[in-house]
Amino acid sequence: MENDFVTIARFQFVHDPGLEMLQIKLEDAGIQSVVFNQNMGGLAPLHNWASGGIQVRVPAENEPLAALIWEELQKTLEYADFEDPELAKMRSEEDEGMQRNWRACLVVLAMLVFIIAYLIYASR
DSSP states (O other), X not given: OTTOEEXXXXXXXXXXXXXXXHHHHHHHTTOOOEEESTTHHHHOXXXXXHTTOEEEEEEGGGXXXXXXXXXXXXXXXXXXXXXXXXXXXXXXXXXXXXXXXXXXXXXXXXXXXXXXXXXXXHTO
16 A cells, blocks of 8 residues: 555664664655654653664655665664674564563563452452
8 A cells, every 4th residue: 555654774762863864864865754652762661672662664665765775874874783684684573573572571460460459459
């Protein structure tokens, strides 16, 4: 669909210089971009990490050009983690697995809190 957006870059911290630079480069290329989870980076860093980080998303039809812009920018910023595309893909898959694990842990923890609260309330 023409309204589908895809994630081309992820950042852990809102103050990462690459985030603003990427937005500027995409704007200069005439590519619309949306930053997702930007406010969570400062408010709840652990939630931010568990939810996939700060994501830069672009329309799906602009993904190839946007990915090329991001790749060139990474070389400028010397992001060593992303030099090898296969390594980046493996790390991305590993990060997604870790995020699922953290989400599952948070759900279990929330359930335990509710159960304990119920037991305390019921024992009165």
